[in-house]
Amino acid sequence: xxxxxxxxxxxxxxxxxxxxxxxxxxxxxxxxxxxxxxxxxxxxxxxxxxxxxxxxxxxxxxxxxxxxxxxxxxxxxxxxxxxxxxxxxxxxxxxxxxxxxxxxxxxxxxxxxxxxxxxxxxxxxxxxxxxxxxxxxxxxxxxxxxxxxxxxxxxxxxxxxxxxxxxxxxxxxxxxxxxxxxxxxxxxxxxxxxxxxxxxxxxxxxxxxxxxxxxxxxxxxxxxxxxxxxxxxxxxxxxxxxxxxxxxxxxxxxxxxxxxxxxxxxxxxxxxx
Amino acid sequence: xxxxxxxxxxxxxxxxxxxxxxxxxxxxxxxxxxxxxxxxxxxxxxxxxxxxxxxxxxxxxxxxxxxxxxxxxxxxxxxxxxxxxxxxxxxxxxxxxxxxxxxxxxxxx
Amino acid sequence: xxxxxxxxxxxxxxxxxxxxxxxxxxxxxxxxxxxxxxxxxxxxxxxxxxxxxxxxxxxxxxxxxxxxxxxxxxxxxxxxxxxxxxxxxxxxxxxxxxxxxxxxxxxxxxxxxxxxxxxxxxxxxxxxxxxxxxxxxxxxxxxxxxx
Numbered sequence: 001x002x003x004x005x006x007x008x009x010x011x012x013x014x015x016x017x018x019x020x021x022x023x024x025x026x027x028x029x030x031x032x033x034x035x036x037x038x039x040x041x042x043x044x045x046x047x048x049x050x051x052x053x054x055x056x057x058x059x060x061x062x063x064x065x066x067x068x069x070x071x072x073x074x075x076x077x078x079x080x081x082x083x084x085x086x087x088x089x090x091x092x093x094x095x096x097x098x099x100x101x102x103x104x105x106x107x108x109x110x111x112x113x114x115x116x117x118x119x120x121x122x123x124x125x126x127x128x129x130x131x132x133x134x135x136x137x138x139x140x141x142x143x144x145x146x147x148x149x150x151x152x153x154x155x156x157x158x159x160x161x162x163x164x165x166x167x168x169x170x171x172x173x174x175x176x177x178x179x180x181x182x183x184x185x186x187x188x189x190x191x192x193x194x195x196x197x198x199x200x201x202x203x204x205x206x207x208x209x210x211x212x213x214x215x216x217x218x219x220x221x222x223x224x225x226x227x228x229x230x231x232x233x234x235x236x237x238x239x240x241x242x243x244x245x246x247x248x249x250x251x252x253x254x255x256x257x258x259x260x261x262x263x264x265x266x267x268x269x270x271x272x273x
Numbered sequence: 274x275x276x277x278x279x280x281x282x283x284x285x286x287x288x289x290x291x292x293x294x295x296x297x298x299x300x301x302x303x304x305x306x307x308x309x310x311x312x313x314x315x316x317x318x319x320x321x322x323x324x325x326x327x328x329x330x331x332x333x334x335x336x337x338x339x340x341x342x343x344x345x346x347x348x349x350x351x352x353x354x355x356x357x358x359x360x361x362x363x364x365x366x367x368x369x370x371x372x373x374x375x376x377x378x379x380x381x382x
Numbered sequence: 383x384x385x386x387x388x389x390x391x392x393x394x395x396x397x398x399x400x401x402x403x404x405x406x407x408x409x410x411x412x413x414x415x416x417x418x419x420x421x422x423x424x425x426x427x428x429x430x431x432x433x434x435x436x437x438x439x440x441x442x443x444x445x446x447x448x449x450x451x452x453x454x455x456x457x458x459x460x461x462x463x464x465x466x467x468x469x470x471x472x473x474x475x476x477x478x479x480x481x482x483x484x485x486x487x488x489x490x491x492x493x494x495x496x497x498x499x500x501x502x503x504x505x506x507x508x509x510x511x512x513x514x515x516x517x518x519x520x521x522x523x524x525x526x527x528x529x
Contacts, residue, residue, distance in 0.1 A: 054435055054445045063283050066346045066443070069301040072279060203522045204439070219440035220524045222303070222345045237526030273439035273524055293485030306494065308471055329483070336479040342470050342494045344443040350490035354483050 038194035039208055044264060047207030047272065055219070059271040067148055067217040067269035070141075070224045074149025077142055083133025089146070092130060100153035105266055106160045108255045109167065116170050116251045120147050120226060138245035144224045147215050151268035158265055159212070161258040174256025177249060183240030189253075204273070210261035211254070213270025220273065227254055278302055280375040282363060287380045288355035296327070299348040300365050300373065306341040322347060322367035330359035339367075355381045408468075412502065415466050415473035419504050420512055430463070430515030432503040434495075441495040441521040448478075450487035450505045450513065460487035462506045469499025495521050 039045070048056065062068045078089045078096055093099040107119040117125060123146050124135035136143035163171055178189045192201065193209035200206065214227045221229070228250050232242035243249040283297040300322065307319025325337040325347070334353050353361075358381045365373045416425075433447040450460045459482045465475040478489050487505070495501070502516045 052435060052437070052439050055439055058443070058445075063281060063297060063299065064348065068281070069279060069346065204524065219442045220527060222442050233526045233528050236528065332483075334481050334483045338477040338479070340474045340476060341472060342467060342475040344492040344494050348490075348492050351478070352484055352486045352488060354485040356483065 035191075035195035036197075038190065038260075039197060044210060044261070045208055046210055046212045046264060046267065048213065048267060048270065050205045050207055051271075051273065055271055055273060059213075059267065065217065065269065065271060067215070067224050067271065070145045070148040070215070070217075071152050071269060073141070073145035074147070074152075077146050078149060083127065083131035085130065085132040087131045089126070092126075096149065096153055100150050102154055102157050102160065104147075104151040104154040104268065105157045108251055108258060109161070110170075116167075116248070116255065118226075118228070118251060118254055119150060120228075121246065121251075123147065123150070139226060139229055144215055144226065147226065148224060148269045151215060151266065154266045155268055156265055158263045159258055159261050161255065161262055163259060167255060170252050170255055171259055173248075174252035174254070174259075177253050178256055178260075183235065183238035185238040187238045189234070209257065210264055211257050212261055212264050213267040213272065215268065216270040216272045218272050224269065227257075278371075278373050280363060280365070280373060282375055282377050284361070284377055284379070286378070287382065290355060290357075290381050292355045293352050294355055294379075295350065295352055296361070297348070297350045298325075298363055298375075299346060301346055302365075302367075302371070304339075304341070304343055304345045304347065308341065320368045320371075322365050322371060324364075324366045325349060326364045327351070327353065328362045328364075329353060330357065355379065357381055412466050412468040412473040416464075416502065416504060419464050419466075419506075423510075423512055425504055425512035425514040427514055429513040430503050430505045432465075432501060432515045432517040434501060434517040434519045436519055438495060438519055438521045440524060441497070443492050444495050444519070444521075445490065446493050446501070447488065447490040448503045448515075449489075452487045452507065454480075454482055454484055454487055456482045457508070459484070459508045460505050461508050463487070463489065464504045464506075465493070466502045466504065467493075467495065467499060468501070469497040470494070471496060475501070495519065497521055 048059065051059075058064050058066070075096075081088045081091075089096070104119050107122065108116055110116055111122070111125065115121075120138075120143050123143065127133045127135050136146075178194075181188045181191075189209065192206050197206050197208040211227045214230075215224050216230070217224050218230070228245050231250055231253060232245075235242040278301045280298060280300045284294055288294055302322050303320070304322065305317055305320040307317070307321075309317045311317060319341060321341055321343070322339050325339065326333055327335040335351050337349060339347065358379060361377045361379060363375045363377070365371070429451045431449050433449075434444060438444050446465070448463055448465065450463060452458065452460045454460065460480050462477060462479050464477045466473050467475050475493050476491060480487055498520045500516050500518045502514060505513045507513065
């Protein structure tokens with residue numbers, strides 16, 4: 001594949017080191033035989049385990065966790081009246097510490113109308129239907145704050161996404177996407193995160209990629225962000241056109257990842273490098 | 274700059290005279306360094322907190338000069354001696370008229 | 383003016399060493415920043431401990447602790463501690479101004495480091511003397527970034 005070598009050299013020349021390393025992986029991957037099956041059951045591990053002690057401490061202590069501010073913002077928004085129907089989240093759901101317990105751990109899921117929704121999607125659906133308000137923009141601060149606040153109510157609880165007749169087709173799609181080679185680097189999620197989890201790329205250990213901590217404060221972003229944002233980063237990483245926010249592909253991937261991480265405990269909001 | 278800007282102060286409410294107290298303070302602020310660019314290549318202007326002061330019953334006991342290399346949501350952990358009961362005031366100020374202040378009461382026995 | 387080959391070669395060589403805009407600070411910039419703090423005096427090595435993790439997962443938020451051996455009395459205390467980075471776009475990171483009421487000269491904060499580098503801490507004592515310490519760290523980039 002001579003073109004891969006050309007791109008590799010131009011990456012080096014442009015000093016896009018991380019990209020060059022990914023390309024070298026693409027070159028070497030066919031020859032690198034040490035791979036494994038997707039970790040299951042007790043072999044599964046949150047990416048928390050791979051972090052430095054400093055970053056772990058940042059996540060563990062709410063007074064050090066930069067995402068705490070998003071949770072507090074969300075707590076305020078929960079009480080805020082919005083939209084033509086003059087309702088707040090609290091108007092229907094009351095005390096979030098009671099009503100939202102375990103909720104984030106059950107997403108993504110299908111609603112009564114047969115739409116697959118993530119937690120953010122569900123928050124926006126409530127805004128439209130029950131508050132008569134405009135939905136929050138994808139990755140907007142208020143939406144992330146509410147997601148962080150609601151997800152925080154499931155902290156320490158197991159992910160409860162199971163295979164059901166309602167979701168099995170979307171789940172199968174998500175699994176196909178996980179195993180599908182994509183982008184100029186022609187890599188699938190599985191090749192790094194299932195087969196080579198625990199090995200290193202560009203000096204960083206490869207996590208198994210379980211969505212146990214979302215939304216996260218990613219040090220790279222210097223901000224809180226969603227799983228969709230992170231998946232889009234992965235797609236850029238393999239030089240694929242990232243799927244749009246709210247796209248079926250991202251939702252199906254999210255569904256598959258949540259099912260793959262079923263029974264693992266939520267850490268939201270997490271801190272990740 | 275963040276739309277809301279909270280400060281979280283962690284310190285004991287009571288202390289013995291002469292005791293050294295650890296104060297931990299974190300403020301919500303993006304600390305836009307001025308070195309980042311938008312996707313279309315435009316530089317995002319610098320917008321940071323520049324100054325932090327702690328006063329104890331009106332007397333300045335600790336001050337910090339912040340530069341763009343200070344991380345987002347600045348966290349500072351420092352110490353002060355419990356001298357008398359009273360109020361500690363924590364003030365942040367910075368670019369674009371940013372100003373934020375929090376107080377904490379301390380009982381010293 | 384006639385451009386001889388000689389003038390062309392010399393001006394081309396000169397142009398090639400002109401500083402580029404937006405270049406990261408060099409060790410020289412950091413030295414200049416430190417010299418400005420010292421105001422002509424020199425700093426002895428010692429008394430100052432700068433703790434930064436030797437390997438950093440992401441340079442955007444690095445926990446840093448600086449402490450200075452000092453009795454912190456009215457007669458003998460640490461007046462200021464300045465942190466200077468050798469590999470950031472700007473050398474000055476943060477300056478702490480303490481008082482005898484501080485009790486201890488120990489401050490922790492979180493800073494940005496743009497690259498693997500040496501970070502220096504310069505302490506000024508109440509008697510006007512300067513002491514210094516430093517820490518070197520390796521900063522890695524995330525494998526899958528946004529752009």
